[in-house]
Amino acid sequence: MSTLDTVAHAGQTPDLDQPWADLGLKEDEYARIREILGRRPTIAELAMYSVMWSEHCSYKSSKVHLRRFGDLPQTTPLGETLAGIGENAGVIDVGQGWAVTFKVESHNHPSYVEPYQGAATGVGGIVRDIMAMGARPVAVMDPLRFGAIDHPDTARVLPGVVKGIGGYGNSLGLPNVGGEIVFDECYQGNPLVNALCVGTLRHEDLHLAKASGAGNKVVLFGAKTGGDGIGGVSVLASETFDEGGPTKRPAVQVGDPFAEKVLIECCLELYRAGVVEGIQDLGGAGLSCATSELASAGDGGMIVELDRVPLRDSTLLPAEILMSESQERMMAVVAPDQVDAFMAITDRWDVEATVLGEVTGTGRLVITWHGETIVDVPPRSVAHDGPVYDRPMARPQWLDAVQADTSASLPRPGTDELGQVVLDLLASPNLCDKSWVTDQYDRYVLGNTRQAMPADAGLVRIDERTGLGVAVSTDCNGRFGRLDPYAGAQLALSESYRNVATTGALPLAVTDCLNFGSPEDPEVMWQFERAVAGLFDACLELGIPVTGGNVSFYNQTGDVAIHPTPVVGVLGVIEDVAKGVGAGFAHDGQVVLVLGRTRDELDGGEWAHALHGHLGGVPPQVDLAAEKALADFFVAAVRAGVLTSSHDVSDGGLAITLAESALRHGVGASLDLTPVCERDGVDLTTALLSESVARAVVTVADEQSLATVVNLAAEHGVPVARIGTTGGSTLKVKGALELEVDAMRLAHTATMRSYFAS
Template sequence: MSTPLDTVTHAEQTPEVDQPWADLGLKPDEYERIRDILGRRPTAAELAMYSVMWSEHCSYKSSKVHLRRFGDLPSETPLGKTLAGIGENAGVIDIGQGWAVTFKAESHNHPSYVEPYQGAATGVGGIVRDIMAMGARPIAVMDPLRFGAIDHPDTARVLPGVVSGVGGYGNSLGLPNIGGEVVFDECYQGNPLVNALCVGALRHEDLHLARASGAGNLVVLFGAKTGGDGIGGVSVLASETFEDEGPAKRPAVQVGDPFAEKVLIECCLDLYRAEVVDGIQDLGGAGLSCATSELASAGDGGMEIELDLVPLRDSTLRPEEILMSESQERMMAVVSPEHLTRFMEITERWDVEATVLGRVTGGDRLQITWGGETIVDVPPRSVAHDGPVYERPIARPGWIDAVQADTTADLPRPEGEQIAQTVLDLLASPNLCDKSWITEQYDRYVRGNTAQAMPFDAGVVRVDESTGLGVALATDGNGRYGRLDPYAGAQSSLAESYRNVATSGALPLAVTDCLNFGSPEDPGVMWQFQRAVEGLYDACLELGIPVTGGNVSFYNQTGETAIHPTPVVGVLGVLDDVRRAVRSGFPAAGEVVLLLGETRDELDGSEWAKAVHGHLGGTPPRVDLAAEKALADLFVEAGRAGLLTSAHDLSDGGLAVGLAESVMTHGVGASIDLASVGGDGLDDATALLSESGARALVTVAGEADVATLLGIAATYGVPITRLGTTDGDRLRVKGTRGLTVEELRAAHTGTMPRYFAS
């Protein structure tokens, strides 16, 4: 890397200088394109900016051509327009009564493999700042996680650190963690997925956007000092495939300080209340390179920055390192001169360092100086928004036909007394076992507005304390289904998240996603990605909900081994009053147990096939989006009427796991008859283990409520099957051995402590 004396004038005079563009992740044609844009070679500082901003993580250069179709989805919801969508720091949805919520999911996968604690912690910190940048108060977080085999030594290294990082940062911020997932699979062995979601609340008038407008307005950097941690960071780290030998020689992972971020949250909210912020951007991936170029690009002019005014923790940092640093807990604001004094008074009251770095100009250039010399002079859009766009080669993998032909038809299905043991085996399996060893490390109820959290189907948090208005959120992603059929797998993930929100009684409104895939340079991976995006688009179109934003994480691959296609889909819904949210788990004896939806012989890709037989093949369950919407509409109406005493979606593990979890929640047993499930010809094992979609398990208090629910179900065309009643202290399925609550809990709760308690 050149010295700080590499100014724009010097670059013009020395076109032959050899530059380390390849070491920074740029391709030969990308470097040449930079030279064409500038009409000269870039300075060292400009090269640093382009390299991080044109990385896969920041530029979406391999996914843009596919993601553009999400912009064609309707922006209207049943409650109003989308207030901010794709392209902003986070999506913003009108939830009525003058309130809006903003939510988004992001990935911090590769950093969390290299340094599990800090990788996960700064993933939480980064997504929280995205929410702050929209003018909102963050109110809750979620953490969808994927790890390798539960018994692999490296899982024992990664998982505890990740969980500690998520909990350590979120708990210190005082944000409840209200949901997520923990999935184990060998495909994630060298590439754990650490996705994070945050939701925030704001009044409509408090919405802020990332724009630098108004010539003469000032550019203010505030928050933590800039250090050497995270130079290149996630921008570079998330844009390359891991080698087979694992996490050696990587860019420095960022180091987070949650207490500094907590102060920054309150400071930002005070600044918004004082109406002294014209535009704002958080500093995450690509640091100052991102904040300056994106603010200027989205504004109506240019920007001038004096880089040597940046407060530093390390005085030896070179200009290009300052521009690439991804040090945490920093924000950049655009402030009019008449508001600067008030802005500084507020930051001083919160003991937050704030420095005027420059100003918005009337031109169309981003110019950065160091010691009075110009080291950056670029069109900001060329850095932030007009980077490379690739139409990567796409080819359907040759292996997929054989995998789809390898169905579960010949797998032995349990009968009679074997069924009870199969249920216990499933409850103890890594993906279906109790995860409270993890979730008890998270504060789920801090701030006092959490109405529901793990292990319930959806997290529910109150937004307005006076009316009870609130939101329900769920995240889901099924990599097994994604491997068998990425189109159906993506739709299944969306459908399950949509269904989880609906079972709480909430009206689903919007989608965010975190699309985790292997290398985009592999045509087979790009085929998986294209099909998954098509599946999500078609599903959202049919369900009538917008995608408001999200994240793409490529290069989740070690050598030639890619992860299963894993689009993690978050759905947000609204509840008029969170006190009426429907909870899962049988609440009392003497209630009627009902199955909503149609059960089919669909065991391909199931947890039973994988956990019991080590089998993954066939085609995933059919996705019936019309049935999913009908089921959701039923839940909204029945929930508002207070008709349901419990509701639990059916997905992984099917009816067997849904019944067992419902029994364990409050220790209330049930007597179940499967004779009518799925019609004639469906054996008991299939009725219990099938993972057919658009289904849920519910209870109502008595026969009058059964009749009312039957009437609502008929309106929406939702099939209802009577299963039995709640009673006693064991799960009794006719024709099989009964299982006591103690047996179920012993199987369910023993797995995680056995591997991680020490």
């Protein structure tokens, strides 16, 4: 507009045409904004509502389903949840006066448009969520999904994403301790780049995002605001890609990890000095989000002088400043008598800080530009009371046929073929060695990482004096989600839960990143509702809360959606990380045991997918009682110090668990699965390839430890079978296979490098 669009001007020009559709708003949403304000919105107000009412920020299609998570008991097995859903990140008590905050979010579409910056700023954003709780970030993880490994666009996207994650996280000095890398054609035009961060704090250091206390000052600090990321993830993540890619291409944010590292240390000193009343990071929707959320969570009023915002680009218009998602920025609420102390600390860290305004008791968010009012809104209407859609749902018509097409139609390998099958699986994209990726991440910086990928779970010490630590894992099999989204979500939870448990940590809480197609598709909404219901029911049975997370919709190209991919992160606590147990046969002469029961369950698994290109049937049976029993066993066994290794059975079945255990330290084993086959009523092929849940392989050093393990297993109701002994340079399974460890390693390590090393 040629003249400033003030609130007064809006009142005088009610019929002025406005670009509400171009900003992603629906006609009825625009009408609702006019109803709330009693007039047409100014262009600045329209910008705020457009980004805050976007799918990414408002959860308008998922709220009706996510509300059920609030009905879960907000307690962990150790005590009360200190902060949960609705805060920047969940915070849980882990004992000894310590608390841990963790959360996973998505940066999917930006990472497709600009892989390096999309992934880098995904890391930066989730780290600031953790900072905003008063915590020091201590570790990150990245669950990633890409299209076919041999597709040209995968060669464009994957290296950029990996470099972005490594470049940002390594520069911050944060260890990357885990995640996943999955290839599937369904993610071809919609790679999933999810980012998780873990932070630690003392109970008394907890901070919340609220602006309370009339007269308290509102301070913006960190990087200057630029034109990068205008609309950013808030708009880009709220639209389906067409066949040629995204039709809206707002600038992807540009990250500066060194600025964020300084910001972390500055924030921690501000917290220690006690000069912060409330704090909010600036991520999706930028200043629109920070001002409206702080105001609505506090006393409900705030006035901000937008022309005081430090800019990198002096040509930015007020609406652009409000929509910019420039990185490395925070907003704090500071008592007037603490402003000088606040500024002294930011000056010492060379972090720019500006008082933009103050908290009021008016119940209105007012934003001015050179003395003219350009925004005057009820803040809750922007931040929390946006549209809520109870969208139509319909069970997919194709699902019955897919579930009827089981893996029973595939030729099962004979025992003379199993050796080659294992080699082929070890070389397959989803099971091959991922060190080409993980070697680009610093996994041990800060010196507190006890375990990192390819371990079942990341294990990080949080108290150097006592050894108190946390284990964290993420997981999801999207193929299981396609076959049965309810069971698929529960299976994602059960595997993450099991991964944490195998270290000896007690699982405490869940965060989730729910990646789905378009919510405007009734079949996608049915999948979403079923997944949320499955996750809720599973958490209720396991007795753990969902403390927060993210929904990512519109992950589809044209009318083809990704598989339902509810990535589930689980965090657990261990009293001393030095006692944590890792995967891999480390010494000769140790006894190998299999825990849990095996069923004939190959549908949706890696054998059917990787070797036959098949997806049909029903996923493995969920058994949460067995998962909890197994977890309780591991906590007791690790405390007793009787396990020398542990590794869960999951993708690829027992065959891959045994192969990975041998590969970890180059120690083979001589095994006989007859006890498993006879007890569980399965043949040798099924025993090796089934992906039944609640199973793990462990080793013990001597007969005394073996007796303790057997007794603990009986006490917890966990089936146990002795299957052999470690040693030598060959993995032998009687009647099935005999593979040199070196040959397995060659197959396992060649795949990723052959596609991406150049």
